[in-house]
Amino acid sequence: MKKIIYLLSLCSIGLILLAGCKQAPDPVFYSGSQKDAILNNILTRRSIRKFKEEQVGKSDIDTIMKCAIFAPSALNKQPWEVRVIQNPRLLEDINKRFLKFAEGKTLQGSAAKYKEPGFSIFHHAPTVIVIARDKSSEISYMDCGILLQNILLSAHALGLGTCPLGTLVSVLNLPANQDILRAIHIPENYEVAINVALGYPDEIPVAPQRYPEKVKIIQ
Numbered sequence: 001m002k003k004i005i006y007l008l009s010l011c012s013i014g015l016i017l018l019a020g021c022k023q024a025p026d027p028v029f030y031s032g033s034q035k036d037a038i039l040n041n042i043l044t045r046r047s048i049r050k051f052k053e054e055q056v057g058k059s060d061i062d063t064i065m066k067c068a069i070f071a072p073s074a075l076n077k078q079p080w081e082v083r084v085i086q087n088p089r090l091l092e093d094i095n096k097r098f099l100k101f102a103e104g105k106t107l108q109g110s111a112a113k114y115k116e117p118g119f120s121i122f123h124h125a126p127t128v129i130v131i132a133r134d135k136s137s138e139i140s141y142m143d144c145g146i147l148l149q150n151i152l153l154s155a156h157a158l159g160l161g162t163c164p165l166g167t168l169v170s171v172l173n174l175p176a177n178q179d180i181l182r183a184i185h186i187p188e189n190y191e192v193a194i195n196v197a198l199g200y201p202d203e204i205p206v207a208p209q210r211y212p213e214k215v216k217i218i219q
């Protein structure tokens with residue numbers, strides 16, 4: 001009898017182990033053209049500042065958002081809130097808030113052109129993504145940065161263009177503009193960390209200069 005019980009328990013341990021093995025995903029190794037494509041996607045992503053009018057479809061947005069939330073985060077806290085804005089009236093309102101903020105100021109980069117007629121702080125992209133961070137955690141900046149990069153790279157892989165929008169951050173966080181954050185359901189203890197312009201690219205920019213000497217290998 002003891003022998004049967006012993007054999008049965010051995011069998012059940014074996015079955016549990018087998019079931020466990022089935023659940024574990026196979027390791028993924030990229031080689032050849034697949035590996036080249038992944039590296040190329042990183043190297044050929046550019047900030048796009050000219051977009052086509054065509055809106056980004058739901059299935060592409062879903063893919064990008066899935067990639068976004070699969071970003072790593074410290075302690076897997078996922079201290080972000082992400083809003084994908086495609087409402088033209090809301091986008092126009094956000095642009096107006098930026099213009100009001102910019103009035104009379106000397107700004108840098110593409111924001112410097114705000115006095116030009118028809119200026120759009122998000123480069124007329126049909127979609128703007130707001131990424132907000134949990135203010136109670138300093139590291140949420142880092143986590144949101146990684147989530148941002150997942151958005152930029154997955155969009156590029158889908159043939160879409162993106163541009164991070166740092167200039168909008170302080171504008172959206174102004175006390176006067178909290179109504180916008182409330183309207184898009186950003187929780188009280190969150191603030192905007194970064195925004196992204198998203199759409200179909202209408203330009204192929206040359207990569208701005210990089211500085212390889214900033215990287216040193218210590219052996």
Ligand SMILES: Cc1cc2nc3c(=O)[nH]c(=O)nc-3n(C[C@H](O)[C@H](O)[C@H](O)COP(=O)(O)O)c2cc1C
Binds near residue numbers: 045048
């Ligand atoms: C955090 C962050 C904020 C940025 N903010 C803006 C911005 O407000 N407007 C803009 O046109 N580009 C912005 N950019 C894009 C940078 O100018 C761009 O990434 C840089 O020039 C390198 O070019 P590349 O993205 O094509 O490689 C931002 C990029 C980052 C990472």
